Amino acid sequence: MATSSIFTNVKIDDPNKAEDFINALDASAHEPIRKPLAHKISIVSDPKTIRK
Numbered sequence: 001m002a003t004s005s006i007f008t009n010v011k012i013d014d015p016n017k018a019e020d021f022i023n024a025l026d027a028s029a030h031e032p033i034r035k036p037l038a039h040k041i042s043i044v045s046d047p048k049t050i051r052k
Contacts, residue, residue, distance in 0.1 A: 012018040044050055
């Protein structure tokens with residue numbers, strides 16, 4: 001199952017690392033950066049262009 005890898009136990013013993021982890025989770029939840037991979041997806045149908 002593809003989602004089984006996200007269900008794992010995380011054990012952090014160092015308080016500084018725990019705080020860094022929490023800050024990273026907090027930042028990703030409040031300011032997600034989402035950019036499209038491409039502004040425009042063009043479909044190539046010309047055989048000569050495809051061969052290149």
